[in-house]
Amino acid sequence: MVNKYFVKSVAASLVLSFSASQAFADDVDFLHWWTSGGEAAAVGVLKDDLEGKGIGWKDMPIAGGGGDAAMTTLKARVTAGNAPTAVQMLGYAIQDWGDQGKLANLNDLAASEGWDAVVPSALQAFSKHNGDWVAAPVNVHSTNWVWISKSALDATGGNAPSTWEELVSVLDAMKANGITPLAHGGQAWQDATIFDGVALSLGNGFYKSALIDLNEDALGGPLMVEAFNRMATLRSYVDDNFSGRDWNLASAMVINGEAGMQMMGDWAKGEFLKAGQKPGSDFVCVRFPGTQGSVTFNSDQFAMFSGSGSSAAQEAMASSVMNPVFQSAFNVVKGSVPARTDVPDMMFDHCGKKGMADLAAANAAGSLFGSMAHGHTVRPAIQSAIVDVVSAHFNGEFSAEEAAEEMVAAVAAAR
Numbered sequence: 001m002v003n004k005y006f007v008k009s010v011a012a013s014l015v016l017s018f019s020a021s022q023a024f025a026d027d028v029d030f031l032h033w034w035t036s037g038g039e040a041a042a043v044g045v046l047k048d049d050l051e052g053k054g055i056g057w058k059d060m061p062i063a064g065g066g067g068d069a070a071m072t073t074l075k076a077r078v079t080a081g082n083a084p085t086a087v088q089m090l091g092y093a094i095q096d097w098g099d100q101g102k103l104a105n106l107n108d109l110a111a112s113e114g115w116d117a118v119v120p121s122a123l124q125a126f127s128k129h130n131g132d133w134v135a136a137p138v139n140v141h142s143t144n145w146v147w148i149s150k151s152a153l154d155a156t157g158g159n160a161p162s163t164w165e166e167l168v169s170v171l172d173a174m175k176a177n178g179i180t181p182l183a184h185g186g187q188a189w190q191d192a193t194i195f196d197g198v199a200l201s202l203g204n205g206f207y208k209s210a211l212i213d214l215n216e217d218a219l220g221g222p223l224m225v226e227a228f229n230r231m232a233t234l235r236s237y238v239d240d241n242f243s244g245r246d247w248n249l250a251s252a253m254v255i256n257g258e259a260g261m262q263m264m265g266d267w268a269k270g271e272f273l274k275a276g277q278k279p280g281s282d283f284v285c286v287r288f289p290g291t292q293g294s295v296t297f298n299s300d301q302f303a304m305f306s307g308s309g310s311s312a313a314q315e316a317m318a319s320s321v322m323n324p325v326f327q328s329a330f331n332v333v334k335g336s337v338p339a340r341t342d343v344p345d346m347m348f349d350h351c352g353k354k355g356m357a358d359l360a361a362a363n364a365a366g367s368l369f370g371s372m373a374h375g376h377t378v379r380p381a382i383q384s385a386i387v388d389v390v391s392a393h394f395n396g397e398f399s400a401e402e403a404a405e406e407m408v409a410a411v412a413a414a415r
C-alpha cells in the first residue's frame, strides 16, 4: 500500500522545486569526502536536488575514507579565512567547531520545519551546540555490519555467522576454499571501524564503559585484552596486500568474489548497489556477530560556516537535506538510513529496511551507541589516540596486553 504521506511529500517537493527556483547570489561551496563510486552517486542525488531548487554547487571533494584528510583541509581553509559554505562533518567534530563559534545558527529553519520532533535525540546531541541547531543531519550510518558474498557464504554451507565462534569458523572455511576470507583496507580508520564491532561484540556495557565513558578499568581490563586478541585473529584472515587499500577497493574484492566478507559501515552497501548487486542474491548483510540488537551509528551532518556564502543558500541547502523525499532518495543510494524518523522504508531494500528497524529498536532499548571510529563517542583528539593504538596493534606493534596498557596511557595523555 503506497504511503499517502509519501506521495504528498513527493508532490510538495516538486512544487517546492519549481517555486523555489530563484538563483542564489552565491553557489554552495561544499567540502566533503564522498569520492567512491557509490558515494559519488549519492552526491549526484544531492546536487540534482539543489540545482532543481536553483542552488548553485561548487563541489570540493577531498578523497580519504573516514574524512581525516577532509578535516585537515577544512582546518587549513578556515585558518586562511576561506571557510567553505557547507561541510560534511561527523559527531564531536561539529562540537569542536561549535566551541569555536564558527557555525551558522539554524534554529529558525529548524523551528519552521519541525526538526526537533523528527530527528532522534541521539542525533540532536551532535546537530546542536549549546542547544542551538548548527548542523543538518542527512543520514544515519552504522558500523557494526558485515557484508558477505552470497556465493562465498554458500560455499561454506550458507549459514551467516551470528556468534564470534561461528564467524571464525566461516572465515576458516573461506580460507580453506582458497579465497581471501576478510577483505580489508589497512588504514587506521578502517582498522578502527572493525574495532567498533569487535568491542561491541564483547557487550554493550564494555563498549560504553571503555569507548564512551573512558573508564580506565575498562580501557585496560580483560575485555580490552580480549578485544585485541580478536583483532589479532581477524588480522590473520586478510590478504598480504591489505596495507593502504581504500575501503571501496576492499568492497570490490567481495563484489568480484575475490574475498568472502568485509567488516565496514553501511556505506559499503552503496558500492554493492552501484555494481548492480542485490541483497540476498549477491550479498548478505548481517550485524557484526555478537552485536545483534545494538547499533554503533555515525551520522553525516552538513554544518554551515557563518559568513561563508549566502545564508539563504545555506538555509536552502539545509532545508533540502532535511526534506523527507530527499532523505529517502539519498539514503537508498548511500547505504545509510534517514536521519528523520518520519520517512517510510518503502523505497529501501532488505538491508536498508533492517538498518531502519535496528536503529529504531536500539534507540528504544538503550543499545544505540555512537561509533568510536567515526567520531561519535569522544572528542577528536581522544578518538585519534584510541584509533592510533588500535591500528598500531593491528600492524603488529603491540601484543594484546601491551595494547590494553597503551590504550590507558594514550587516552590519559589525550584528555
Ligand code: GAL
Pocket (backbone or CB within 6 Å): 033, 034, 039, 064, 065, 066, 067, 090, 141, 247, 265, 267, 298, 299, 300, 374
Ligand atoms: C564515514 C562517513 C560515510 C563514508 C565513510 C567512508 O565517516 O560517515 O559517509 O564517507 O566515512 O569514507
